Amino acid sequence: MSELISPHGGVLKQLYLDGDSRQRMRDQARTYPGWHLTPRQLCDLELLLNGGFSPLEGFMGQADYAAVLADMRLADGTLWPMPITLDVDATFADKLSIGDWIGLHDPEGVLIAVMRVDERWQPDFGAEGEAIFGTRDEAHPGVAYLLHRSHPVYIGGPVHGLDAPTHYDFKSRRHTPAELRALFDKLGWRRIVAFQTRNPMHRAHQELTIRAAREAEANLLIQPVVGMTKPGDIDYYTRVRCYEQLLKRYPEQTTQLSLLPLAMRMGGPREALWHAIIRKNHGCTHFIVGRDHAGPGKDSQGRDFYGPYDAQELVAQHEAELGITMVPFQEMVYVENRAQYAPGNEVQPGETVLNISGTEFRRRLREGADIPEWFSYPEVVAELKRSYPPRQQQGFTVFFTGLSGSGKSTIANALMVKLMEMGGRPVTLLDGDLVRKHLSSELGFSKEHRNLNILRIGYVAAEITKHRGIAVCAPIAPYRETRRQVREMVQAGGGFIEVHVATPLEVCEARDRKGLYAKARAGLIPEFTGISDPYEVPEQPELVIDTRDCSADEAAQRVLLKLESLGYIG
Structure with a gap:
């Protein structure tokens, strides 16, 4: 660490190691457990290392964290209003002992810094949101981040920089x-x-x-x-x-x-x-x-x-x-x-x-x-x-969600054909079964794997949308939080239209063309949506369709009318 004193801004703490120390630490770090930083953590680390967060010398421990939440000050009384913490998952945290060193890597795996683990604890994210943002309302993006994107364990300790994060732009x-x-x-x-x-x-x-x-x-x-x-x-x-x-x-x-x-x-x-x-x-x-x-x-x-x-x-x-x-x-x-x-x-x-x-x-x-x-x-x-061109030139995703047998895939196919008939944008169908076959063949049907499958669909749909194409997705997608993450990914580059195919369970089960509900009732398929695992109904979809009262052709036409009313097609 070095300290710079100039006429501008007072003391500046820079946490990069010098040449010899840097090489020795880099060699030692090959044996350290490695944590791949999230985008937010990478931003925080860069400003810790270059002194933008002076006087901090690392990610906060419990005493500083508690003092910041309560009084907007570090434990020594220095004014500092925002917690700067490193959140990690429980699996990684369980491998660590106090005094261990870890490597901090960027998303591509490049070693940026090392950190000594001085403390480890599980925070109350609701209480943190209340203290820092004055609310527990998830409409606040800071609260939403804490509750839905933060890992459950904080670790604190000093950091030592090896290389600055690489920026190729501007x-x-x-x-x-x-x-x-x-x-x-x-x-x-x-x-x-x-x-x-x-x-x-x-x-x-x-x-x-x-x-x-x-x-x-x-x-x-x-x-x-x-x-x-x-x-x-x-x-x-x-x-x-x-x-x-x-x-x-x-x-x-x-x-x-x-x-x-x-x-x-x-x-x-x-x-x-x-x-x-x-x-x-x-x-x-x-x-x-x-x-x-x-x-x-x-x-x-x-x-x-x-x-x-x-x-x-x-x-x-x-x-x-x-x-x-x-x-x-x-x-x-x-x-x-x-x-x-x-x-x-x-x-x-x-x-x-x-x-x-x-x-x-x-x-x-x-x-x-x-x-x-x-x-x-x-x-x-x-x-x-x-x-950001007009909507008629933007890409978008139509995301169908509903129970197995609700008619999602049939409507999605009909919609794809109608959109291709209209022309103007490339159209890609991401059907649940097809994605399982070509993109997620190694995944099972646990909740974790089903979520991962939906997030993969969301990632592909977001890339299609960003490049001004049309993605038509038709998975079951039973969980609200996963659908919210997909919406967030897609909307970064274009439009997202969620369509809840709200055909009732008894109708879907009566159709049961694949015999899946019968197997689930017999206990042969664990964690089956609608039988042994819940389907969380969308709260504010752009469109709701019940296939009891309309054909696939009529349903696809309703989606087209919604797209027209939103300005995506004309």
């Missing part, structure tokens, strides 16, 4: 905290205001950042997150191309663009505090906190998780201790009679305010409608349209 836009501090020194920048974003920037954002820089008499660092953001957000490749277009519209010699490999938690006020600390570590002196900073939107009851200026209030309470100055901002709005943007609280009575919400912007993008230049520059809109 290399000139990526800087470690030390590199960014050195750049500021080279440019002669002494006051730097940072802007955090996970969305494309439009003219309101540009106006906000220019005003903030002028107010602080500082240069501007636009530092978007290119790690994990909120599910459904625009991919960072598209966003960075948009930022690069927008950068041309700023005054010369005033602004830098640098990418931050952060895994956001969408934690609102706590996250704003965390972001301020991270920007201080990167050498910034000021930090913009706008309306609903890092807010995840609305809860399951339709209410905002956080107040619009809760984040500003929390950062203001700790501003002196943070060592970085907050630049608070109201939402910027376009005042038509002035033909310019202004903070919302400066609009005068009688003035006309124009606004396009995020939902409305996405609708216009989806339908190819006009987006006025007062809202966003044409070159930014063009980049977005390249990646």
